[in-house]
Amino acid sequence: MEAKEVKRLMRNEVKHHLSKEDPEDLALKTSKIHNILFEQPEWKRAGNVGITLSVGREIDTYEILARGLEENKQMAAPKCDPDKKTLIFYHITSLEQLEDSFYGLKEPDLLKCKKVNEDDLDFLLVPGIVYSDKGYRIGYGGGYYDRFLSGNPSLYTCSLAYEIQLRDNLPTEEHDIAVKSIITEKRFIRP
Numbered sequence: 001m002e003a004k005e006v007k008r009l010m011r012n013e014v015k016h017h018l019s020k021e022d023p024e025d026l027a028l029k030t031s032k033i034h035n036i037l038f039e040q041p042e043w044k045r046a047g048n049v050g051i052t053l054s055v056g057r058e059i060d061t062y063e064i065l066a067r068g069l070e071e072n073k074q075m076a077a078p079k080c081d082p083d084k085k086t087l088i089f090y091h092i093t094s095l096e097q098l099e100d101s102f103y104g105l106k107e108p109d110l111l112k113c114k115k116v117n118e119d120d121l122d123f124l125l126v127p128g129i130v131y132s133d134k135g136y137r138i139g140y141g142g143g144y145y146d147r148f149l150s151g152n153p154s155l156y157t158c159s160l161a162y163e164i165q166l167r168d169n170l171p172t173e174e175h176d177i178a179v180k181s182i183i184t185e186k187r188f189i190r191p
């Protein structure tokens, strides 16, 4: 089977698994993950953080946004260009600067936000559905983050995941770029 097909199956399997989990259980795990994140030296040092706005069973990032703003960090969220499959980050200081976008996503409203210089980001939270302890990940299949990271190779990257999202032997393709760290409710993984 081709890597693409295996990725599709694994994505669906983990999504299904997540949909069966008890929301209260997940919320407890989320708070453990947040606490580990906020203790991380890279987070503490970061002045300019890129995050997505979580939807559905993704690990909550709204609390991360709030915490970052409290800690006087510049927080930035991406706007997708669905044709080119690229991401452009914009500074956000309030939820009022967000609007509903395609695919059920919340994205910055360009009329209300300033564009971020990619080189200024120093900490990027990378979303995904399935992860390996080598730092490889499977996302929604847009290739948005692989493309973004290939242009920003030295950026510090971190993914948040429940243990049940980890799998051994993820298929990898030439373009896949591993994240530098993964935080689960049980551990800090630095591949």
Ligand SMILES: Nc1nc2c(c(=O)[nH]1)N(C=O)[C@@H](CNc1ccc(C(=O)N[C@@H](CCC(=O)O)C(=O)O)cc1)CN2
Residues within 6 Å of the ligand: 052, 053, 054, 055, 058, 078, 080, 103, 105, 127, 128, 139, 140, 141, 142, 143, 144, 145
């Ligand atoms: N909360 C959140 N925001 C995020 C991401 C994310 O994973 N989570 N992304 C992480 O990258 C980007 C959005 N990723 C996307 C990836 C694919 C499609 C999409 O159009 N999917 C097609 C089917 C794709 C396919 O299977 O070929 C569709 O459903 O029509 C949309 C958004 C940026 N924002």
Ligand SMILES: Nc1ncnc2c1ncn2[C@@H]1O[C@H](COP(=O)(O)OP(=O)(O)OP(=O)(O)O)[C@@H](O)[C@H]1O
Residues within 6 Å of the ligand: 007, 127, 128, 137, 138, 139, 140, 141, 142, 143, 144, 145, 146, 147, 148, 150, 175, 176
């Ligand atoms: N750096 C890149 N340059 C060109 N095409 C790319 C690049 N990275 C990924 N792609 C294309 O994007 C498609 C989707 O990639 P992949 O399945 O790895 O996405 P994903 O990691 O699940 O999604 P995302 O990064 O949006 O979370 C691939 O088929 C690939 O052709």
